[in-house]
Amino acid sequence: MSMLSPWLNPPLVELLRQRGHAWLLQGPSGLGQYELALALAATWLCEQPTGQGACGHCGSCHAIEVRTHADLCVLMPEVAMMELGWPLDEKSQADIDDKKRKPSKEIRVEAMREAVGFAQRTSARGRGKVVLVYPAERMNSITANALLKTLEEPVGDVRFVLASEAAWQLLPTIRSRCIGFTLPWPAAEQGQAWLVEHGVAANDASALLRAAGGRPSDALRQARAGGSPKAWSLLPKAMARGDVAALADQAPAQAIDALQKLCHDLMAVGQGAAPRFFEPADLPPAPTGIALARWSKSLANAARTAEHPFNAGLMLEALVSEARTTLHSSPRRP
Incomplete structure (x- = not known):
C-alpha cells in the first residue's frame, strides 16, 4: 500500500477508533479525501491491522493494491475509475472501447444498484465488506436515493465511506446518516516537503502551493501538468x-x-x-x-x-x- 500523506496519519488513527457503519470524509479538493478513504477501507479489511492502519503486506492489502479485492466495492464516475486505475465492468468497458458512449462523469445508478447487491452478499474474506464512494457529490438524485435506502437499513457486515469535495451538494438525509469528518489543512511546511518528495523542485514548491490555495494534491497536479x-x-x-x-x-x-x-x-x-x-x-x-x-x-x-x-x-x-x-x-x- 502507498504511504499516506503525513497530514492524514492522525485523522486515520482517529477514524479507526470510531464505531459505526457510514462515514463522510469532507473538505475542499486537494486535501486527500480519496487517499484517506482508501486507507480506512484497507485497514478495515486488513488481516493484520494496527491502530495506525493496514499492514501493507497481507493478502487483503495486496488485493487492494492490484484492484481485485472481493470485499471492496468502489463507486466512482467512470472517468475517475480510469484515472485512478480501477477496472470497469466488462460491458461498460466494451461500450467505451467501441465508442458507443463516453465514460460517465457521474456515478451511474447501475453501479449503485450493483453496490446494493454487493452489500447483501456474504464477505469473501471474512472481515466484512466496504463500499467506497468518491466523489460522493457526483451522485445524481436517483443514485443518491438508492444509496440512502441502504444507509437507512444496512444489511450484514458492511461499512460505507463517502469522500466528498463538495459535501453541501449531498442530500441532507445522506449527511445525517454518516459520521462526518472534516479533513485538516496541512501546514505550509508539510505541504512543501510533500511536494518536494513527489518530484517538485524545491524552488517551485512554495509558489505552486500558494497558487493551489494551500492544497498539496492540487499543487502536485498543477506541477505535473506543466504549471x-x-x-x-x-x-x-x-x-x-x-x-x-x-x-x-x-x-x-x-x-x-x-x-x-x-x-x-x-x-x-x-x-x-x-x-x-x-x-x-x-x-x-x-x-x-x-x-x-x-x-x-x-x-x-x-x-x-x-x-x-x-x-x-x-x-x-x-x-x-x-x-x-x-x-x-x-x-x-x-
Whole structure:
C-alpha cells in the first residue's frame, strides 16, 4: 500500500477508533479525501491491522493494491475509475472501447444498484465488506436515493465511506446518516516537503502551493501538468493587458478556475485582507466591489458550461476580454 500523506496519519488513527457503519470524509479538493478513504477501507479489511492502519503486506492489502479485492466495492464516475486505475465492468468497458458512449462523469445508478447487491452478499474474506464512494457529490438524485435506502437499513457486515469535495451538494438525509469528518489543512511546511518528495523542485514548491490555495494534491497536479510559478505570477497583469496567450494552454475549466482565484484575491485586497493565491505585488489595483461582484457571478455562470463549451477558443477570448474590462474599471480608493 502507498504511504499516506503525513497530514492524514492522525485523522486515520482517529477514524479507526470510531464505531459505526457510514462515514463522510469532507473538505475542499486537494486535501486527500480519496487517499484517506482508501486507507480506512484497507485497514478495515486488513488481516493484520494496527491502530495506525493496514499492514501493507497481507493478502487483503495486496488485493487492494492490484484492484481485485472481493470485499471492496468502489463507486466512482467512470472517468475517475480510469484515472485512478480501477477496472470497469466488462460491458461498460466494451461500450467505451467501441465508442458507443463516453465514460460517465457521474456515478451511474447501475453501479449503485450493483453496490446494493454487493452489500447483501456474504464477505469473501471474512472481515466484512466496504463500499467506497468518491466523489460522493457526483451522485445524481436517483443514485443518491438508492444509496440512502441502504444507509437507512444496512444489511450484514458492511461499512460505507463517502469522500466528498463538495459535501453541501449531498442530500441532507445522506449527511445525517454518516459520521462526518472534516479533513485538516496541512501546514505550509508539510505541504512543501510533500511536494518536494513527489518530484517538485524545491524552488517551485512554495509558489505552486500558494497558487493551489494551500492544497498539496492540487499543487502536485498543477506541477505535473506543466504549471509554471513564473507564468502564474505574471497572469494578473497579462489579464489586465487582455493577453489571451497567457491562458491558451489551459482548458476552459482550468482558465475559469485561475480567473476565479484572481477575482477572489482582488476582492480580499479590496476589503483590506491578504490575497491567498497570488503575491500582493503580482496583483493590479483592486477594481470596485461592484465590478468584482459582477465578474465573480459571470465566472460562476461560465463554470457551469466549462466542460462542454460550444467553442473553447472563443470562450477563452471572451473570458480574457471580460477580465480586462473588469481590471480596467475604476479602482477602489484606499
